[in-house]
Amino acid sequence: SKDLKGAMEILIEQxxxxxxxxxxxxxxxxxxxxxxxxxNRGDLTAENVNQCVLEMMIAAPDTLSVTLFFMLxxxxxxxxxxxxMMREIEAVVGKQExxx
Numbered sequence: 001s002k003d004l005k006g007a008m009e010i011l012i013e014q015x016x017x018x019x020x021x022x023x024x025x026x027x028x029x030x031x032x033x034x035x036x037x038x039x040n041r042g043d044l045t046a047e048n049v050n051q052c053v054l055e056m057m058i059a060a061p062d063t064l065s066v067t068l069f070f071m072l073x074x075x076x077x078x079x080x081x082x083x084x085m086m087r088e089i090e091a092v093v094g095k096q097e098x099x100x
Contacts, residue, residue, distance in 0.1 A: 004054065008054050
């Protein structure tokens, strides 16, 4: 746990340094950047930022897989939605075969 926390602190510090050197901030404004700026304003502590980033890193794979599972179930249960999605994919991609 201490190793993971230490690694998060290093990553956040690297992100903080990168933000201080970029020319256009809007191209680098992601959630971690927002957390860092909230800390700079005094809205969050360093511990708050570290905990939020750590939770995002740990929780994302589990929540993503569950969300995708339920999305696929819902699509399978609603064939008209599936057909509409396929039409939209064809409109954007054309008739070429999709690759993973």
